[in-house]
Amino acid sequence: MNKFLSFTCGILMSLFFTNQTLFAASLSESKWENGQTLLTFFEKNKIPQKVYYNLPVEDKELADEIMSGQTFYTLHDGNTLIQALIPINEDLQLHIFKKGDTYGMQSIPVAHFSETMEVSLPIESSVYEDITKYTGDNLLASYFISGFRSSVDFKRQIQKDNKIAIIYERKYRLGKYYGSPNIKAATINLKDENKYIIKHQDGNFYDLKGNSLSKYLLTVPLTYKRISSHFSSGRKHPILGYKRPHLGTDYAAPRHTPIYAAGKGKVIFAGKKGGYGNTVIIQHDDGYRTLYGHMHKIDKSIKTGMYVAQGRKIGSVGSTGLSTGPHLHFGLYKNGNAVNPQKYLKIATSKLKEKEKEEFLVIANSYKNKLDSNIANNTTSEIFKSKDTSYVVYLNQNNSSNSIN
């Protein structure tokens, strides 16, 4: 709470001291509605249409990146919009500001700050629920689970009162969680064994001995809620009604969830593909090919013929083509034949070597000691969860560079 207050006061104070003409305005927070566009936002706020039409093409394209459900901020004086800040991704936002009789728009960085947090807690109901309940951060819970996915069987091995500890970095913006958590190290104390994951500078998790925990040629291409349909050679199709094979795995996930290349390879298709809607196909080594269907958007940077690294973002979850709801259809082909992706996701292993390994082991050991002592002492950082707070911000009307970010 103190951090939150001092952060908010920081904004107020800096604006107080840098401006002479002050007035009170109300800041509100809203969600970008499905189907809302920058143009309809302008109409709603009585911003002349020509402001939109005069924008450079690049800015109009940026405006297409605004995702529905996105939280954005507006500052009004009475009914007049003075400023708006609309994020287009974690780091960039559109800043719309009143400028005399008209309005301007520019893209500016999103100001956020990050802190290292430490959490330790006993399991009471489930790992996911307990982390979410304790920290108010369900993304942290799913990243934790996916980090241990290859070393812990969450259904069978976890028992009540097993202890877990996490050291992670969290971004905050306006007193709320922002973006994704970055887990540095974590442990689960099972009945007869303690499991650890340590993030290496390559962005992957390793165990204490430096063995990679992403032992796959192919990794799961998204953080998903559940598998809504498994691979099968014949099933009743919910739209077509007749039985046809389901040549892949369907991962149910909210619209706009990022989709990542399951392995490194060459993009051999990126575009509309019949019932699969917006689709990307990647050719990997050893005759493997992956297909990503029903995407909401294919990232603009993804083009046929290019090479992508494993984990490269290629698009987002949607429901294009023949689809009953937002999900990723993930197809895997071995030498042209569809195979069950779930059986092929764990293939290769990798280890750190020599000097890199030595350095890693030193870091891993210090994380291990910290996690162990956090569990022994029940150490937990002060957590400030998301808050529904309305803000009053003081701004100088004549100086558009003072933004509320």
Ligand SMILES: [Zn+2]
């Ligand atoms: Zn499917």
